[in-house]
């Protein structure tokens with residue numbers, strides 16, 4: 001082998017060793033259950049699904065492509081183009097040597113060792129394929145360069161900043177492929193061969209003395225890039241693939257967050273720094289401290305203080321929804337808060353325990369939660385609707401209420417929410433009911449995910465929709481225009497977008513918004529934030545109201561007491577809860593004596 | 606010269622002693638949550654408080670006492686909070702009450 005291949009081989013070997021050391025450290029942090037999961041599922045269909053996902057997301061980057069086609073093409077052409085080159089190189093050398101297991105540097109610098117001159121069919125095809133792949137990579141690279149210089153070109157409003165190793169890796173990554181093209185062109189211009197691409201570039205006046213230095217430069221930039229890779233954000237390339245495998249094998253996050261342990265370590269290092277989470281964040285540009293997920297992950301990765309980035313965030317879930325790598329950002333933040341607030345001590349032993357002497361039987365338990373107490377109109381509307389539909393109910397927290405515990409979970413004190421939860425559970429279990437209806441999405445999430453109740457839980461928007469479908473509630477279609485605000489804890493958390501819209505469509509028109517459903521903005525007062533100042537929260541509310549006021553609706557409707565309170569304080573358009581819409585608006589009239597079919601028809605018309 | 610006794614005295618709690626330094630941990634809480642300085646003791650927070658319904662906990666009291674350097678009950682009172690956030694909706698001054706309480710439950714000494 002020629003000495004110019006040494007920089008590449010040295011860099012590649014070093015990267016390999018460092019990666020193995022780092023990964024085995026993280027693997028050591030896996031709990032016994034997680035190890036069992038890996039061992040049991042490694043040779044099942046799950047691995048094939050994972051390979052499929054790796055192909056779609058790590059090479060083709062389909063999710064980024066869906067969010068932003070230019071950015072997607074950039075990632076795809078770099079990753080998939082490079083992949084095509086590697087596969088092509090392997091096949092090419094296999095074809096020429098008859099030996100599949102030839103060393104990697106032989107494939108990478110193949111043109112130098114074997115400047116093909118025969119112009120027969122198969123050689124032409126191979127040459128064309130290799131140069132086409134190179135062109136794909138170069139086109140992606142051009143977008144990347146333009147994006148760095150003028151970030152708006154790729155449609156990204158916000159781009160991430162870079163540390164030193166990142167810059168070094170980035171610079172050499174940029175050099176690799178242009179140098180490969182130059183080196184191959186020089187060889188072609190001297191020895192002949194080549195395909196359409198080098199056919200053009202070999203026309204440049206290459207002096208025979210520059211050929212070898214160009215191959216050296218190509219080898220060195222590859223070597224430096226590989227040395228930097230495990231210490232730069234490009235570590236995400238191999239890590240992302242392993243994370244996908246681990247998730248398909250059902251590996252769970254470790255109980256306590258450590259940035260160099262278990263699944264969390266893999267997740268944190270899978271972030272490509274693509275910055276898609278920046279554009280998704282409703283709080284972008286708000287306040288002095290940038291706390292979006294990419295910054296949070298970067299701080300954790302570099303072992304820096306991440307208290308602010310962890311505690312400013314509203315937990316709206318927007319970035320997690322948008323993240324093309326599928327990093328579970330909210331659980332990561334909550335675990336980080338658990339570490340930060342581990343000294344926090346609450347004491348709720350004062351809560352009275354419930355004595356059950358007799359279990360009242362009813363259809364529905366209504367739970368309105370803390371915030372419901374500040375919205376008595378919603379509660380009254382719900383009761384009117386129950387009466388209208390002939391549903392029996394008890395209001396479990398009418399006289400006194402105990403918090404569902406979710407706000408506490410969000411601050412990282414999930415264990416200390418247990419007592420509150422068990423008192424609430426006792427209250428709920430003290431009735432014989434068919435279903436628990438809650439008017440608060442925060443309570444809904446907590447009941448649904450953490451309470452293990454003996455009856456199903458539904459949110460009131462779902463319940464109203466169900467009653468309407470059954471024909472137990474019906475309304476004349478009015479001329480009112482509604483714009484519907486998706487609460488974070490109902491929409492993104494449960495994909496519940498249609499039920500409230502169905503209800504509103506029966507009573508009026510639902511206007512389309514530029515950002516709705518999974519892209520909807522946070523009202524600004526999500527319980528998730530601990531540190532965000534009121535002024536900043538109000539700024540977010542203003543931005544959200546701008547979207548909700550598009551098309552001048554008659555009412556802004558939501559189905560969360562927090563959203564309703566927050567929006568109504570700053571809105572010039574009246575804000576109502578979905579239950580109030582059906583009972584309190586004079587324009588909306590009850591249909592009397594009509595059955596479901598008639599109502600459906602009017603809805604279709 | 607001895608003082609004339611009128612048969613009553615000024616109780617400790619009603620004296621504002623500007624010489625008295627706030628303990629360092631209290632200074633720290635005010636530093637980490639500066640919005641506490643905005644509290645005007647209006648009492649809205651206590652009126653809506655979920656925990657206050659069951660206990661005597663009143664955030665405006667905690668805050669007022671902290672300003673006066675009376676801190677003996679501070680941590681215990683704060684511990685009753687459920688972090689439900691109603692107080693922050695009611696507060697006219699935008700005090701980050703939940704964060705203040707989270708800090709108070711973490712203090713080591715009292």
Ligand code: SF4
Nearest residue numbers: 271273274275277323
């Ligand atoms: S967290 Fe996800 S969306 Fe944000 S930069 Fe990382 S990979 Fe991209």
Ligand code: SF4
Nearest residue numbers: 281313314316317319
């Ligand atoms: S959860 Fe919401 S507020 Fe927090 S960083 Fe993500 S998008 Fe921004």
Ligand code: SF4
Nearest residue numbers: 644647648650665696
């Ligand atoms: S509501 Fe706000 S301003 Fe009023 S006493 Fe409570 S914290 Fe102070």
Ligand code: SF4
Nearest residue numbers: 654686687689690692
């Ligand atoms: S967050 Fe704490 S202090 Fe505020 S209303 Fe709820 S229980 Fe009371």
